[in-house]
Amino acid sequence: MEGFEIRLTSSKKGKGLFATKKYDQGDVILEEDPLVSCQFAWNAAYRYLACDYCMRQMHYPPETTSIMLLVRILAYIQQSSDPSAAIAKVKQFCHRTENEDAELVHKLLGEQFTHQMNTLREMTSHVVSGDEVQEFLTPEGFCTLMALVGTNGQGIGTSPLAMWVNSVLEITMSDDERQQLDLFIDKLYQYVEEESGSFLNTEGSGLFQLQSSCNHSCAPNAESTFPYGNHRVQLKALKPIMPGEEICISYLDECTLQRSRHSRQKELAQNYLFVxxxxxxSSQASEPDCTSEEEMSDEDIDADD
Ligand SMILES: [Zn+2]
Ligand SMILES: [Zn+2]
Structure with missing residues (x-):
């Protein structure tokens, strides 16, 4: 029996994932393959080799993936034996009003977004067309799809190095050996960083039907991991979760999650349009809006762009 259900939350958050049984820390809540996934276009430029279907064995960074994911959604619908069922599946992902969609795409593509979106839409319709996908190739439909990818796309990390590090850390060894191993791993990451810039453990992006109904919390009780070195996601409990409790993950990266309420909320408002x-x-609601010098310089940078 599954230990969770997807239902409407009492607040404005829409759908949410809720526990229907107790989970202990480390328990696997669910596992699923994505509806569609794709790797970053510049994996090739970095000479990271990976399976184009499941992303096994490869490496590296950001946003070129949104476009490919979008094309794959259209292809998924078009190639499906039952296109209307496929469309219904895609439409289950969180979607918003037309204005909100436009705001998200603006953030995703920058100032020239209207022009860029039209160019992308035209190019996309050269690659995928047909009656089944027509509704997503209108200006409004295309904008909706981009916003859907922007808010629901889950980064997929399949680093073979990280897998190796995890396996090797599980080996039983003496304290002395452990210390040497830790030093070696630190050095290894340091070399990787020198060679290829900051080490980013993300190689692609995918849409997950169940996992995407997880809402955000700045004190999450679950996390998404990729333990198989491919695009299969595993949702894991970070602390005990009681029946009826909402299962939440963090939409923010590790670093942003450590920052002040003000910084977290700004990031969430811009990228996901929610407070x-x-x-x-709630417990930090009385904190001042700007807390540290770091926050101040962050504001200054924002003012320039
Ligand atoms: Zn594969
Ligand atoms: Zn929060």
């Missing part, structure tokens, strides 16, 4: 009222945010 977070998680336990942690």
């Amino acid at each position: 977070c009222w998680c336990e942690r945010c």
Whole structure:
């Protein structure tokens, strides 16, 4: 029996994932393959070799993936034996009003977004067309799809190095050996960073039907991992979760999650268009809007762009 259900939350968050049984820390809540996934276009430029279907064995960074994911959604619909069922599946992902979609795409593509989106839409319709996908190739439909990818796309990390590090850390060894191993791994990451810039453990992006209904919390009780070195996601409990409790992950990266309420909320408002009222945010509601010097310089940078 599954230990979770997807249902409407009491707040404005829409759908959410809720536990229907107790989970202990480390328990696997669910595992699933994505509806569609794709790797970053510049994996090739970095000479990271990977299976184009499941992303096994490869490496590297950001946003070129949104476009490919979008094309794959259209191809998924077009190649499906039942296109209307496929469209219904795609439409289950969180979607918003037309204005909100436009705001998200603006953030995704920058100032020239209207022009760029039209160019992308024209190019996309050269690659995929047909009655089944027509509704997504209108200006509004295309904008909706871009916003859907922007808010629901889950980064997929399949680093073979990280897999090796995890396996090797599980080996039983003496304290002395452990210390030497830790030093070696630190050095290894340092070399990787010198060679290829900051080490990013993300290689692609995918749409997951169940996992995408997980809402955000700044004090998450679950996390998404990729333990098989491919695009199969595993949702894991970070702390005990009681029946009826909402299962939440963090949409923010590790670093942003450590920052002040002000910084977290700014990031969430810009990228996901919501105000977070998680336990942690609520308890910090009385904190001043700007807290540290770091936050100040962050504001300055924002003012320039
Ligand atoms: Zn594969
Ligand atoms: Zn929060």
